Amino acid sequence: MAKTFVFFKPDTIDRKLKGNVLQMIEDAGFTVVDKTKVKVTRDLILTHYLEVIERLKSHDFITAIEKEFVGQEIECLELEDGHPDTVQRFRDLLGATNPALASSNTIRGRYGADSYEEAQKENRVIRNLMHASGDEPSYFKERALWFENEGILSAFDFDF
8 A cells, every 4th residue: 555754844843733734634534654753863854855955055955954953853654545646645635835835725725824935035944834755765765764764874065
């Protein structure tokens, strides 16, 4: 059965939205198969966002994700819904990455309170409630990283 990996970002927890968001997830037919709480380290979050870091080549982005995540406790979930396209079905429920553009029937559309424009003004990452795997290979990689601490890199030296 297909599964997906998601985590509640600090803004969901800080705004006390986890229960509401989880209810919306369950109402959409998803079941929590596994969950764990993780205190985020620098190496963990930089490993998670490594592809984005390498694509953006931005030290400001690195600083922003460190500020947003390091030291925070987040909750990771493994979900399933009985469909072969679970990853995409959850991404559809989550909504557009920019909450300001998300449909009102999505998690980000209903509960999001941020935009790329606001985040850029404040030189921080967008606060868009949750991360969700983008495809099945990402699901396997991210699940191993967050649930098993498998594949965490260290000694980052970004020279760009």
